[in-house]
Every structure is written in C-alpha cells, then in structure tokens.
Amino acid sequence: MTMGTRVYLARLAGLPVFDPNGDRVGRIRDAVVRLRTTNRPPQVVGLVAEMALRRRIFLPIGRITSMDAEAVVLGTGSLNLRRFEKRQNELLVLEDLLDRRVTVLPEQDDGVSHAGTVLDIGMELNRNTEWIITRVAVREHSRLTRRGHVYQAEYDRVHGLIGPTDTQGTANLIALLDQMRPADMANALQDLPDARRNEVAAALDDRRLADVLEELPEHDQVEILVGLDRERAADVLERMDPDDAADLLAELPQTEQVVLLDLMEPDEAAPVRQLMSYRPGTAGSVMTSEPVILTPDTTVAEALARIRNPELSPVVAAQVFVARAPAATPTGKYLGMVHFQRLLREPPASIVGGLVDSGIDPLRTETGLLEITRRMATYDLVAMPVVDSTNRLLGAVTVDDVLDHSLPRDWRDRDAHDEEAP
Numbered sequence: 001m002t003m004g005t006r007v008y009l010a011r012l013a014g015l016p017v018f019d020p021n022g023d024r025v026g027r028i029r030d031a032v033v034r035l036r037t038t039n040r041p042p043q044v045v046g047l048v049a050e051m052a053l054r055r056r057i058f059l060p061i062g063r064i065t066s067m068d069a070e071a072v073v074l075g076t077g078s079l080n081l082r083r084f085e086k087r088q089n090e091l092l093v094l095e096d097l098l099d100r101r102v103t104v105l106p107e108q109d110d111g112v113s114h115a116g117t118v119l120d121i122g123m124e125l126n127r128n129t130e131w132i133i134t135r136v137a138v139r140e141h142s143r144l145t146r147r148g149h150v151y152q153a154e155y156d157r158v159h160g161l162i163g164p165t166d167t168q169g170t171a172n173l174i175a176l177l178d179q180m181r182p183a184d185m186a187n188a189l190q191d192l193p194d195a196r197r198n199e200v201a202a203a204l205d206d207r208r209l210a211d212v213l214e215e216l217p218e219h220d221q222v223e224i225l226v227g228l229d230r231e232r233a234a235d236v237l238e239r240m241d242p243d244d245a246a247d248l249l250a251e252l253p254q255t256e257q258v259v260l261l262d263l264m265e266p267d268e269a270a271p272v273r274q275l276m277s278y279r280p281g282t283a284g285s286v287m288t289s290e291p292v293i294l295t296p297d298t299t300v301a302e303a304l305a306r307i308r309n310p311e312l313s314p315v316v317a318a319q320v321f322v323a324r325a326p327a328a329t330p331t332g333k334y335l336g337m338v339h340f341q342r343l344l345r346e347p348p349a350s351i352v353g354g355l356v357d358s359g360i361d362p363l364r365t366e367t368g369l370l371e372i373t374r375r376m377a378t379y380d381l382v383a384m385p386v387v388d389s390t391n392r393l394l395g396a397v398t399v400d401d402v403l404d405h406s407l408p409r410d411w412r413d414r415d416a417h418d419e420e421a422p
Helices: 093-097 171-177 182-190 194-203 206-213 218-227 230-239 242-249 254-263 266-276 300-307 340-345 369-379 399-406 414-420
Strands: 006-008 016-018 024-034 043-050 056-060 064-067 072-074 090-092 101-104 114-125 131-140 150-154 319-323 334-339 383-387 393-398
Touching: 006 131, 024 056, 024 093, 024 114, 090 093, 093 114, 093 171, 101 131, 114 171, 171 182, 171 194, 182 194, 182 206, 194 206, 194 218, 206 218, 206 230, 218 230, 218 242, 230 242, 230 254, 230 266, 242 254, 242 266, 254 266, 300 319, 300 340, 319 340, 319 393, 334 340, 334 383, 369 383, 369 399, 393 399
Parallel strands: 016 072
Antiparallel strands: 006 114, 016 024, 024 043, 024 090, 043 056, 043 131, 064 072, 101 114, 114 131, 131 150, 319 334, 383 393
C-alpha cells in the first residue's frame, strides 16, 4: 500500500474515492471498526463510501491501495454495490466514536487520569497486515479554558471508547459535517440513529439547520422540528425559504401550525401563511415569494450586485423580475424579466427597464404543475413569474420547485430509494 503506517480516520471523511483508472466513484463517509472477543484492539475492516444516487457501500480495507490527504484509491474497479449495513459487532468511527467522552489513564501508576473528548481515531498496520486501532486523539476537559489541551493516547489507556452511547457529544461530528453541502449533510444525518441524528441536528445553528431541513425527507423534517422547543422551531422556520417552511408546516397538525406561525416574526410568517392558503399542486403553493425583484430604474450594475448574493440559490439568481414599486411581493405592476446573461452583456449604467423580456405570459396562482412544466420546457426557463388578477408579481416558480413537487414524495428518503435500486 502506498500509504503511511498510521492513518487518522476522521481526516478521511469527504475525500474522493478513485478506481484504478482514475475515475471518481464516490466519497468517503465513515470507517468500519470490528470489535473482537478478546481484549485486543478493534480492527478497521473497511470504509463506507457514498456513490451516485446517495447509495452507501462498503469498501474492504484490502481493496484500498492508497490513502492520503487528497484521496482514497482502490486497487480494483469491481465493487459490491449492495447498500452498506452495520453488523452487530461493528462500529462506525464518525457515527459511534467521535465526540465520545472518555477517561485517559496515566502512563505511570502514580499518575492522574484525565477526562476528555475523542477528536480522531488512529489506525496502524500490524505485522499480520491488519489495520488496528492504536491511537486516540483526545481533547482534555479543562476548567480553566474553553478548549483544553489536545494530545494522543494509546488505545489501551483510553476507557469509555467502546460502550453505551449516552456519553457522546456533537462538536467534532458537526465540524466534519459542516464541510459538506446541505444536501450531503442531510444524507449523512439519515445514516445516524434517530436519537443521535436529532441531537446533532439540534446542535446546528439556525441557518445551517434550516438549510439541512430543506434537503431531508418530510418525516425526518417533522421529527427533528418537533424535537426542538417551539421558540427554536419558529426561529428555524423563519430562516427557511417560505415555500419550504410552508411545505413543512403542512405536515404538522393544524394546532401546531397555528402555534408556530404565531411564534414567528409577523413579516416572516406572512408569506408562509399566504403560500399555505393556495391549493396544493398549483403555482401559488409551490412558488417562492422571494425572487429578485427590481424596479425599472435599477441599473445593470445594481442588478448584478443583487444576484451575486451568495445566499441566493442558482435558480433564483438566474434572472431578475422587474416591476413597478413597491418591489416587495405583492409588487406594483409586473413588467417582465431579465436573464443574468443579458445583464452581463449590457453596460453597467444601463437601466433594467429597457431590457425586460415581456413576451412570456406569467403564471397565475391557480396554474397546475403540468402546465407549469410544459411552459418551462417550451421556453427553456428555470423560473417563471406568478401574478395575481391585477398583474402584481406574487413570486416565482423555479425548476427546483417543480422537481420537488413532481417527484415521488419519498424521493429524498435514502431507504426508499435503495429499495428501488437494482
């Protein structure tokens, strides 16, 4: 193997996996540790990789030829694509061991034991070509500072690493998950036991949790949200896109909807209430009420500055909608849209009122999904405006809104998807 004799497993998380031809086949998500019946240290038997379509498979450690800071390389292109399932005598490093609260025994008999939290697990190759856990990176608990001393300890000096999971924190797992996109983090959370998943989700900040909830199956969204206290749940809903918040609230009992909407700030709750008032499966029910809206006297330079906002999704930033004041929905008279490519071709001082495309009829709130899909495909659009009977802009339906509501309800559920996979 072209790798060092010691590898720290948490550092592998998120690394790409390549086959012998150099083609990328997935990303590392965890490492599998097998417990042994004697007092011998656990053996690392393989890695868990996430492939296309969110399928997680097992990579035997013997099939891996290289592990470094950049990538994991396989020695074979032949893979068992069966979905990975943890066996009874196995643990996952990130899921089960990271953030464990442990006690590190002293090196000398007259020394003092120290409490700490597991940051990483080190494995080494022994003379029998087995990868064995030999080292544990620990952050010492300190009463004097917020962040205690970090050190490595031999595996046999660490007590509490293997055992019940009620002594496991979340900080280091969240630090690893924070490197992922929201969709990938949501996928990782689905692999955790329910209690662990809810604990990790609750420890995320409101913005990050809102982003992740938007990527989870509905039943997971509901379980995580109802596990929060109501004030926190309302704060998270405020940070979700109004259409996603409306969809999530629609899964809750009516009485709970009322309570959470009342706890939200009035200006944040208003668009959510409005979206929930439309008939399901119509433009009104799936649209976002917060597209990029500009008045006709806005310059191209100002328009480009607006769509550069990193918090905007690509489909929302792909075009601006032009309307008379007021620019908040419902706006004044809707005038048309301008695609970002047109903005890039025009002088910065030009005004968007002279660039609008008004040749495409906007949607009405009652327009159905089939008609929306047909019109988007006809005009090659990623978003379409939605107006009321007086031609005021109410929002926009984006292509991701259409996909979310056209696919089966459980399309985000990895378990359901795996059952359908060959």
